[in-house]
Amino acid sequence: MRIDLHTHSSVSDGTESPADLLASAQAAGLDAVALTDHDTTAGWSIAEAARPHGLTVVPGMELSCRWFPDDQPPISVHLLAYLFDPTHPGFSAERARLRDERLERGERIVAALADDGYPVSWSRIVERSDGGVVGRPHIARALVEAGVVDSVDHAFGTLLHHRSPYYVAKIDTDVREGIQLVRAAGGVPVFAHGLATKRGRVVGDSAVAAMVEAGLLGLEVDHPDHSADERAHLRGLAADMGLIVTGSSDYHGANKTTPIGACTTDPDQFEAILAAGTGSAPFRD
Numbered sequence: 393m394r395i396d397l398h399t400h401s402s403v404s405d406g407t408e409s410p411a412d413l414l415a416s417a418q419a420a421g422l423d424a425v426a427l428t429d430h431d432t433t434a435g436w437s438i439a440e441a442a443r444p445h446g447l448t449v450v451p452g453m454e455l456s457c458r459w460f461p462d463d464q465p466p467i468s469v470h471l472l473a474y475l476f477d478p479t480h481p482g483f484s485a486e487r488a489r490l491r492d493e494r495l496e497r498g499e500r501i502v503a504a505l506a507d508d509g510y511p512v513s514w515s516r517i518v519e520r521s522d523g524g525v526v527g528r529p530h531i532a533r534a535l536v537e538a539g540v541v542d543s544v545d546h547a548f549g550t551l552l553h554h555r556s557p558y559y560v561a562k563i564d565t566d567v568r569e570g571i572q573l574v575r576a577a578g579g580v581p582v583f584a585h586g587l588a589t590k591r592g593r594v595v596g597d598s599a600v601a602a603m604v605e606a607g608l609l610g611l612e613v614d615h616p617d618h619s620a621d622e623r624a625h626l627r628g629l630a631a632d633m634g635l636i637v638t639g640s641s642d643y644h645g646a647n648k649t650t651p652i653g654a655c656t657t658d659p660d661q662f663e664a665i666l667a668a669g670t671g672s673a674p675f676r677d
């Protein structure tokens with residue numbers, strides 16, 4: 393069994409439609425894949441309808457969250473959520489708030505770039521987004537197409553990283569509230585790429601313990617952005633705290649160089665997720 397539990401389609405900031413993403417998953421020899429677009433479930437019904445025979449599809453999402461340390465500015469953390477009830481009112485309202493927040497902040501980033509003469513248009517970016525969940529990768533692609541930079545990665549390295557003068561933070565969900573909402577909706581919350589120091593500041597062990605207290609059920613250990621030491625540390629934490637361990641690619645189509653299935657989850661850990669998720673069912677034969 394090959395299982396990849398973290399992928400993004402064009403409904404958020406990936407480049408493949410949900411149907412194409414599932415075809416890629418099958419072509420890569422995966423048996424199960426989770427669709428985890430940022431802050432939206434808009435791809436679920438499309439994925440259910442387009443699912444190729446023999447592939448198990450886990451409906452999921454990646455929620456944009458923040459951790460508030462005592463002595464530093466908030467740290468961005470991402471929370472994977474699997475098998476929750478998409479109609480849970482509190483959770484669905486929070487997702488809608490995050491999508492609005494993305495639109496407002498994306499427009500501010502683009503306005504600042506345009507003020508400095510970069511040829512990017514916010515209305516064109518929104519028009520071309522498939523599900524309205526706009527993120528910095530959409531702005532990066534617009535900069536590539538305008539010939540300002542030669543790749544999405546280059547756009548992040550120069551104009552869109554979190555220390556850039558053009559960067560605007562989003563008001564993301566307090567991660568403890570996010571975890572509680574996922575659990576209230578019958579879902580399985582897993583801390584995504586929790587120690588990926590290459591992405592920015594990361595939280596300490598005490599924050600992970602507080603997240604577990606709030607109801608966190610798993611840690612994403614094998615992720616392309618984690619070093620061997622970071623994986624070992626997370627694996628130790630998961631063992632100490634009795635958490636589910638996952639491995640996934642965080643596939644974004646052509647927006648990143650990582651192939652689908654680059655990291656995978658052990659079947660027994662996948663079974664634990666299926667057993668814990670009660671808000672919705674996987675799409676399978």
Ligand code: AMP
Nearest residue numbers: 405526527528529544545548644647648
């Ligand atoms: P946002 O959600 O708008 O803050 O944008 C963050 C997203 O940008 C993440 O989910 C990643 O998918 C993507 N991202 C971050 N760094 C890079 C990079 N160097 N190359 C491509 N995508 C990136």
Ligand code: FE
Nearest residue numbers: 400405430644
């Ligand atoms: Fe992303």
Ligand code: FE
Nearest residue numbers: 454470584585
């Ligand atoms: Fe993420």
Ligand code: ZN
Nearest residue numbers: 398400454642
């Ligand atoms: Zn992701």
